[in-house]
Amino acid sequence: MADKTELKYTAxxxxxxVEGDLAVIGITDYAAEKLGDVVYVDLPAVGGEITGGSIVGEIESTKSVGELFAPIDGTVVEVNDAVIDDPSIVNADPFGTGWLISVRFAELPTTLLSWDEYAAVVGE
Structure with missing residues (x-):
């Protein structure tokens, strides 16, 4: 599991x-808990360009369907096939093995939140 305080977040x-010019992206434990048991994950294709703020995927649970938003502009270089095969990994380890995509990027947006800022958004 990644140290939550070393990550960046979106609202x-x-x-x-961030790992050099790569960004590994997932959903937070807060989101995974609110979704409930994740049963399906639809992710963008490797090689696809994503634009920050746009919808790039979908996460379905027994309770609802959630959209996955791109937090940055970039090119998808890897998709976590393990969560496609077993979506429950997202619930079990959202900050670790439940990551979703890896994206090569040129610049991080200034709108990303620190852990403290994100915690304030969700009331933690």
Whole structure:
């Protein structure tokens, strides 16, 4: 599991772990809990361009369907096939093995939140 304080966040409940010019992206434990048991994940294709703020995927649970928003502009370089095969991984380990996509990017937006700012959004 990643250290939550070292990640960046969006108000739409995505987290971003920066590794050089790559960003690993997933949803927060708060989002996973609110969704309930995740049963299906639809992610963008490797090689696809994503634009920050746009819808790039979908996460279905037994309770609802949630949209996955791109937190940054970039190119998808990897998709976590494990969560496609077993979506419950998103609930079990959202900050670790439940990551969703890896994106090559040029610049991080200034609108990303720190852990403290995100915690204030969700009331933690």
């Amino acid at each position: 739409e409940h995505e987290w971003i772990r």
